[in-house]
Amino acid sequence: MSTPISQDTIVSCHPDHLSAELDGELVIMSVTEGKYVGLNSIATVVWRRLGQPVRVAELCAELVRDYQGDEAVITQDVHDLLVRLQELGLLAVAQASE
């Protein structure tokens, strides 16, 4: 069973992946799972911020600040993307220790 993703979860790109950029958008494949996904330009921005482990809340706050977007919308969109990446075996997940 996969770890639920909350605002306190620490996430990063799963190390076992391959990626390629096509016309400014990324295609990423999990080497272990063989599953892959195409990311649009916005999701590509999020993916590139997952190179180092980051707390979900901090990731969302950075995106709200940098793109001046609606916090609730960005938080939901990021959560949905992270869940999708997790399903595909493309996300490393850890719960933050208190």
Add this chain to the structure above:
Amino acid sequence: MPTLYGFYGYGLLSEIPLHGFPELPAGAQVDLVLERGDVPHTLGQAEWSSPFIEVLGGSVLLRFAAGRLRFLVEGGRRVRVDAPADIEPTEIETFLSAGVAGTVLHRRGGLPLHAACIAREGRAVALAGPSGRGKSTLAAALAGRGWTPVTDDVCRVDFRDDGAWAVPGPARFRLWPDAVLSLGGDPDGLASGRAHHPKRLLPVGDAAKGPVRLAAIVRLSLDTRLDRPRLEPLAGPSAVMPMGDLVYRCLLGRRLGNREGLFRGLMRLAGDAAIWRLTRGEGGSAPDDLVPLVEGILERGG
């Protein structure tokens, strides 16, 4: 006495006479051997299996004709075939040209597209898509307009410093009888290549003698709402996704450890060749309606 054939760019030394592949001169390199011999009905504790395929270690067992015709592919360099006397060599060749070829190419780490391929003036167009999309029919129609056939159903892509190249496969198209009729042919006058199967083998004239620079991939699609075919360029991830529609037996390729090779190959292909989607309505569009659209791709530069 075995004969050496050109088989998707490899030298195949075969005990079985093959008609769709060119003979190579004596002394050419042997990359692969096809021989008759005993092949078990099962590999036992297979790592992966389907009703037709079992994978165990470096070996792949393929079963056809209700299990009476069996191939064992060992390491991508040796193929053993076990066929009863009533199965003709042409039927063995039919399966060799499709599922067995795909297995060999995956095992060797290549990129086999699920595509027919034709060429004109040194530039090839691969017509790609799942079974039933009309790849062979459209390729045969273009061949009738002077294009040079490169391969049918399985298109091996070879990457070189100057781009992607389509490697020749069998010099014939395998068509449903109605497709033969739509091209003005007589299906009753053509061989089947497979017992009790309606598809017919349409021989071609001058097939490509060697690899041809791959200028474009045309992904064939269906849309029941369309009343006329539509051609559109593809860019970004949609150009190569879903990969299973582009790669011949993609799942098998992954099971054979070709996962990374396929990913890297498709990504490179997207940079080396223009990728288009050609959508026709269900029930099909006549080849004459589709041919000008494909011809227009090369006129636009690929």
